[in-house]
């Protein structure tokens with residue numbers, strides 16, 4: 037039997053979840069079809085050929101599959117309906133399957149390959165409002181650093197940034 041797709045955003049990494057929420061808020065025409073994925077479901081999808089890889093970013097809580105609310109729900113990867121969604125995703129640090137490997141156009145995943153401890157710190161900082169998590173690989177400027185100090189001071193004083 038097919039293990040069910042998890043559509044809730046709850047098991048996504050908090051940092052990535054926030055980016056996905058922004059994507060959905062910008063594009064009310066789409067919805068999440070699948071978010072986090074269990075090992076059992078990934079093994080099942082491999083067996084059926086729906087997935088070609090052993091480990092997907094879904095299992096790490098760093099990918100979502102998206103569909104359109106109105107039919108056709110899954111337009112072809114090259115369909116122009118995807119373009120504005122892809123553009124917004126790109127600005128949010130989210131890659132699309134079509135851009136990555138020319139298929140799987142409804143697949144969206146975290147564009148960054150961070151180390152586990154880097155994800156942990158980003159999750160913590162985003163959950164506590166210290167950063168919105170934009171562009172984690174960019175060099176930090178003095179104004180950004182001062183902004184972080186200010187938010188962190190608020191966090192220490194008031195328990196929230």
Ligand SMILES: [Zn+2]
Pocket residue numbers: 094099100101142143144
């Ligand atoms: Zn996917």
